[in-house]
Amino acid sequence: MVPPRLLLSGVCVLYTALVCAEVPPGLKPYVKEEAPVLVLNHVRVVDGTGAAPREDQRIDIASGRIERVQSAKLRNAFPPGAKVLDLSGKTVMPGLVGMHEHFFYPLPGAVPDGVPLYGEMADSAPRLYLAAGVTTARTTGSVEPYADLAVRQLIDAGRIPGPKYDITGPYIGDLLGRIPQLHTLSGPEDAARTVDYWAEEGVTSFKAYMSIKPEELRAAVEHAHAHHLKITGHLCAVGFSEAAEIGIDNLEHGVVVDTEFYPDKKPGICPAREAVKDLAERVDIGSAPVQDMIRTLVAHHIAITSTLAVFEISVPNRPPLEREERVRPALTPQAWSAYLQTRAEIAQQDRPQAAALLKKEMQFERDFVKAGGLLLAGADPTSFGGVVPGYADQRNLELLVEAGFAPVEAIRIATLNGAIFEGKEQSIGSIAAGRAADLVVVSGNPAERIDDVENVETVFKDGLGYDPVKLAQSVQGLVGLR
Numbered sequence: 001m002v003p004p005r006l007l008l009s010g011v012c013v014l015y016t017a018l019v020c021a022e023v024p025p026g027l028k029p030y031v032k033e034e035a036p037v038l039v040l041n042h043v044r045v046v047d048g049t050g051a052a053p054r055e056d057q058r059i060d061i062a063s064g065r066i067e068r069v070q071s072a073k074l075r076n077a078f079p080p081g082a083k084v085l086d087l088s089g090k091t092v093m094p095g096l097v098g099m100h101e102h103f104f105y106p107l108p109g110a111v112p113d114g115v116p117l118y119g120e121m122a123d124s125a126p127r128l129y130l131a132a133g134v135t136t137a138r139t140t141g142s143v144e145p146y147a148d149l150a151v152r153q154l155i156d157a158g159r160i161p162g163p164k165y166d167i168t169g170p171y172i173g174d175l176l177g178r179i180p181q182l183h184t185l186s187g188p189e190d191a192a193r194t195v196d197y198w199a200e201e202g203v204t205s206f207k208a209y210m211s212i213k214p215e216e217l218r219a220a221v222e223h224a225h226a227h228h229l230k231i232t233g234h235l236c237a238v239g240f241s242e243a244a245e246i247g248i249d250n251l252e253h254g255v256v257v258d259t260e261f262y263p264d265k266k267p268g269i270c271p272a273r274e275a276v277k278d279l280a281e282r283v284d285i286g287s288a289p290v291q292d293m294i295r296t297l298v299a300h301h302i303a304i305t306s307t308l309a310v311f312e313i314s315v316p317n318r319p320p321l322e323r324e325e326r327v328r329p330a331l332t333p334q335a336w337s338a339y340l341q342t343r344a345e346i347a348q349q350d351r352p353q354a355a356a357l358l359k360k361e362m363q364f365e366r367d368f369v370k371a372g373g374l375l376l377a378g379a380d381p382t383s384f385g386g387v388v389p390g391y392a393d394q395r396n397l398e399l400l401v402e403a404g405f406a407p408v409e410a411i412r413i414a415t416l417n418g419a420i421f422e423g424k425e426q427s428i429g430s431i432a433a434g435r436a437a438d439l440v441v442v443s444g445n446p447a448e449r450i451d452d453v454e455n456v457e458t459v460f461k462d463g464l465g466y467d468p469v470k471l472a473q474s475v476q477g478l479v480g481l482r
Contacts, residue, residue: 023464026158027160027161027464029470029474030470030471030474031464032466033085033464033465034464034465035083036063037061037079038083038084038085038463038465039058039059039079040085040087040092040441041058041072041085042056042057042058042072043056043057043058043059043072043088044056044090044091044445045057045069045091045092045093046091046431046446047069047093047430047431047432048093048094049412049416049430050408050409050416051408053447054071056071056072056073057069057070057071057072057092058072058074059092059431059439060078061460062463063463064436064437064462064463064464065434065437066432066434066436066437067433069431069432087441090457091441091445091446092431092439092440092441093133093439093440093446094415094428094429094431094435094438094440095133095136095415095459095460096132096134096136096377096440097136097137097416097418097419097428098377098393098414099137099138099250099376099377099378099418099421100305100307100377100380101125101379101381102121102142102380102382102389103122103126103139103148103151104120104125104382105118105119105121105124105335105381105480106118106119106382106384108334108335108337108480109338116178117180118143118179119480119481119482120147121478122144122151122482123475123478123482124330124389124479124481125381125479126151126161126163127161127162127471127474128330128389128390128391128472128475130161130162130390130466130468130471131390131456131469131471132389132390132394133390133393133394133456133468134389134390135163135164135440135459136163136164136166136419136422136424136428136438137163137165137166138168138205138418138422139167140232140305141168141170141171141207141234142167142169142170142203144181145201148165148167149167149203152165152167163461164428164438164461166204166205166422167202167204168207168232169195169198169199170182170198172194172195172212172220173211173212173216174209174210178210185212185216187215187216188216188218191212191216191219191220191223192220192223195223196223196227199224199227205224205229206224206229206230206232207231207233207234208220208231208235208238209234209235210234210235210236210237210270210272211237212233212237213237214237214238214242214246217235217238217243217248221246221248222247230421232248232249232305233248233250233251233252234253235258235259236270236272237268237269237270238268239258239259239260239265240255240293240297241260241292241293242260244300248302250302250303250304250305251302251304251305252304252305252307252380253311253361254304254306254307254365254368255279255283255360255361256311256357256361258275258279260293261278261283262275262279277353280352280353280360281353283360286367290364291367294371294373298371301374302373303373303374303376303417303421304374304376305375305377306375306377306378306396306400307378307396308362308396308400308403309379309387309392309399310380310381310382310383310387310392311354311361312358312395312399313346313383313386313387314351314383315346315351315355315358316349316354319395321343323395326454327388329472329476329477330391330475330478331477331479331480332479332481334480335385335479335481338384338385339385362403366405369409369413374417374421375417376414376417376418377393377396377414377417378393379391379392379393379396380392385480388479389479393414396414397446397450397453400413400414401450407448407449411446411447411453415429416429436462437461437463438462439460440453440458440459440460441456441457441459443455459471
């Protein structure tokens with residue numbers, strides 16, 4: 001018979017079992033609140049549903065879950081043994097559900113005409129996501145899927161800090177010219193085989209990529225659905241309307257990558273540059289063809305993922321450099337220098353197309369939501385750098401407000417909507433009794449000033465409160481390295 005003491009110790013290793021007094025050693029340096037029963041008192045609650053904030057509230061947390069949310073004015077007795085935190089002047093919102101995240105990041109020091117490579121940020125990415133308030137994340141494409149799966153396992157075992165992860169398999173498409181670390185499809189049978197293999201390895205979603213052909217996409221969708229898994233896509237050779245008919249579940253980035261409006265589009269061919277130029281110069285988002293495409297997506301229940309932060313950096317002098325200074329400590333000196341160099345080159349160019357595309361994407365996302373579409377949000381820390389895990393998720397919220405969404409709507413897009421897409425809205429994405437205590441405490445009122453989402457003071461994941469400063473400091477200077 002196993003002694004009870006050892007049984008209890010074994011349970012404590014499991015991160016989500018927060019009935020234990022002992023926090024796993026791998027998490028303890030980053031934890032600031034670990035009481036089995038907690039009361040967050042006198043808080044402003046932005047609950048993630050899009051509703052107006054509720055002032056002077058009280059949130060009771062026990063064993064990692066929200067027990068009740070009520071007015072602090074009721075002065076009901078606190079639960080026995082509860083640790084009570086007076087958070088007057090603070091706002092509590094749900095943990096962000098990041099739907100376009102990555103473990104990888106562009107490596108600095110590229111060789112001219114060399115091979116484009118991305119490094120696996122297995123140490124820095126999970127901690128920076130969590131520090132910024134991202135408590136659930138979908139990787140949405142992987143260059144090192146086995147490493148991603150292993151990191152998720154380490155996080156779930158309580159050995160390292162990080163969000164709850166939905167691990168997307170390796171990109172499915174023609175990747176040789178873009179990311180040679182990944183597989184290039186040879187046809188529909190290869191697409192089916194790839195999905196089947198990685199489903200057995202433990203990934204929980206898939207992503208189709210740019211040059212994937214219609215018949216390959218159809219095979220990937222059919223096999224992903226046969227495993228009861230969802231598939232998204234950053235498409236190009238296949239337009240959005242065609243992808244909807246094929247049965248894809250989600251589309252990344254929005255209208256900026258939809259090539260179906262390019263007059264010279266040929267079936268199964270990706271005219272990326274030509275279509276982007278045409279979209280910027282000619283296509284009207286309010287036109288009948290684009291609005292018909294929106295209605296098609298809504299009718300097929302296809303979600304769109306907003307990644308405005310990664311589009312913004314192609315516009316000269318955006319974001320303002322003083323805003324980017326906050327991400328500088330996270331980057332290696334080489335990564336920061338490489339970002340500044342490319343940013344300066346962009347600033348010296350006349351780039352009306354980039355500004356037009358950002359504006360049109362914002363309009364598309366507003367129209368998509370008005371039509372009843374499910375809009376998600378994510379950072380997409382790729383491109384030439386500067387889009388840093390966690391920080392860019394916060395920036396995306398600010399850009400959604402710039403696009404015309406009310407702050408509470410933007411917060412819903414980045415929280416509850418992602419949970420709905422993941423089929424987990426009964427456990428994450430909003431603040432209500434019975435939900436996991438995945439919460440972000442911020443100084444200020446993001447329902448009035450969305451920039452306050454940057455003022456994170458504590459991040460709760462399953463009721464365990466993390467110190468965002470300690471998380472970020474533990475990987476300072478590592479983004480671009482590991």
